[in-house]
Amino acid sequence: MKNKAFKRLIYGFLALFICISNFSFRIGDPVKRDSTGTGFKIKTIVIDPGHGGHDPGAYGSFSMEKNVTLAIGLKLQKAMQKELKDVNVIITRDNDQFVELHKRAEIANKNKGNIFLSIHCNSLASAHERVIVDYNKGRHGKKVPVYKTVSIPNRSGKGVLLLVYGFKRTGEQLEAIRENASILQEKNYKDYYSDSDDPTTAMVLNAYRDKYRKHSIHLADLINTEFTETDGRYSNGVKEQSLHVLANSGMPAVLIETGFINNSQEEEYLNSDEGQTEIVNSIIRAIKQYRREVEQTAP
Numbered sequence: 001m002k003n004k005a006f007k008r009l010i011y012g013f014l015a016l017f018i019c020i021s022n023f024s025f026r027i028g029d030p031v032k033r034d035s036t037g038t039g040f041k042i043k044t045i046v047i048d049p050g051h052g053g054h055d056p057g058a059y060g061s062f063s064m065e066k067n068v069t070l071a072i073g074l075k076l077q078k079a080m081q082k083e084l085k086d087v088n089v090i091i092t093r094d095n096d097q098f099v100e101l102h103k104r105a106e107i108a109n110k111n112k113g114n115i116f117l118s119i120h121c122n123s124l125a126s127a128h129e130r131v132i133v134d135y136n137k138g139r140h141g142k143k144v145p146v147y148k149t150v151s152i153p154n155r156s157g158k159g160v161l162l163l164v165y166g167f168k169r170t171g172e173q174l175e176a177i178r179e180n181a182s183i184l185q186e187k188n189y190k191d192y193y194s195d196s197d198d199p200t201t202a203m204v205l206n207a208y209r210d211k212y213r214k215h216s217i218h219l220a221d222l223i224n225t226e227f228t229e230t231d232g233r234y235s236n237g238v239k240e241q242s243l244h245v246l247a248n249s250g251m252p253a254v255l256i257e258t259g260f261i262n263n264s265q266e267e268e269y270l271n272s273d274e275g276q277t278e279i280v281n282s283i284i285r286a287i288k289q290y291r292r293e294v295e296q297t298a299p
C-alpha cells in the first residue's frame with residue numbers, strides 16, 4: 001500500500017515536472033509561454049489535399065472536391081515555400097491520386113511534421129423524396145401512381161469550418177504521438193515511452209495530447225479569424241470531431257473545410273483563382289502568427 005502510494009507520488013511529481021518544464025499553459029495565453037527557453041522551431045508543415053483518384057469527395061454542379069483541394073493545396077505549398085523559407089513543406093499528394101487516410105498521417109509523422117493541415121470542401125447531403133412520375137392504369141380504369149425517389153440537393157450550406165480532433169479516437173492519437181516521439185524534442189522521452197504500460201508513459205502521452213489539442217484549437221482559431229475578419233467569410237466555427245486523418249497525426253492538426261462546394265456561389269469562389277488565393281493567404285497569415293507565438297520571435 002505504502003509502496004503504491006509512494007509510486008503514485010513520484011509519478012505525479014514527474015508528470016507535474018514535465019508539464020511545468022515543457023509545456024505549461026497560462027489561461028488566456030495558451031501558446032505564448034509554451035516554448036519558453038526550449039528554442040522550439042517549426043521546421044516542417046504538412047499539407048494534405050483531401051480525397052483524390054477514385055475518391056472524388058463532394059460534388060458541386062461543375063467541379064469535384066478532390067480537384068479543388070489539390071489546387072488549393074498546391075497553391076498553399078508554393079506560397080509557404082516563398083513566405084516561410086526555412087520551413088520544409090510536405091504535401092501528401094501533388095496529383096490526382098488516391099492516398100489512404102492512414103498513409104496521409106504516416107507521411108506527416110515520418111517527415112516529423114510540426115503542423116498538419118488537411119484541406120477539404122464541405123457539402124450538405126441531398127434530401128431524398130418520393131415523387132409521382134407517372135400513372136399506370138389499374139383495375140376498373142383506376143389510376144395507380146408510379147413513384148420514384150429523387151434526390152434534392154441541399155444548397156443552403158455556406159462558409160468555412162475548422163475541425164480539430166476530438167477525444168474519441170485518443171487511443172490512435174496516443175499511438176501516433178508515441179511513434180512520432182522524435183518530434184517531441186524531448187531528449188529522454190524514449191525512456192518514458194519504451195514501456196507502454198507504464199503509468200508515467202500514459203501521463204506523458206496524455207500531456208502531449210493535451211498540448212497538441214490546445215495548439216490545434218488555437219491554430220484553427222487563428223485561421224478562422226483570418227477567414228472571417230480579413231476575407232469576410234461566414235464561419236461555422238471551430239469544432240472538435242474525431243477524424244481518422246487528424247487522430248493519427250502526432251502533431252497539432254487542423255482540417256480546413258474551405259467552403260460548401262454544392263452551394264453555387266461558394267463553388268464559384270472555391271474554383272476561382274482569386275478565391276483560392278484568398279484562402280491560401282489567410283492560412284499563411286494565421287501560420288505566421290502561430291509561428292511567431294510558438295517560436296517567440298518579435299512580431
Ligand SMILES: [Zn+2]
Binds near residue numbers: 051
Ligand atoms: Zn472532404
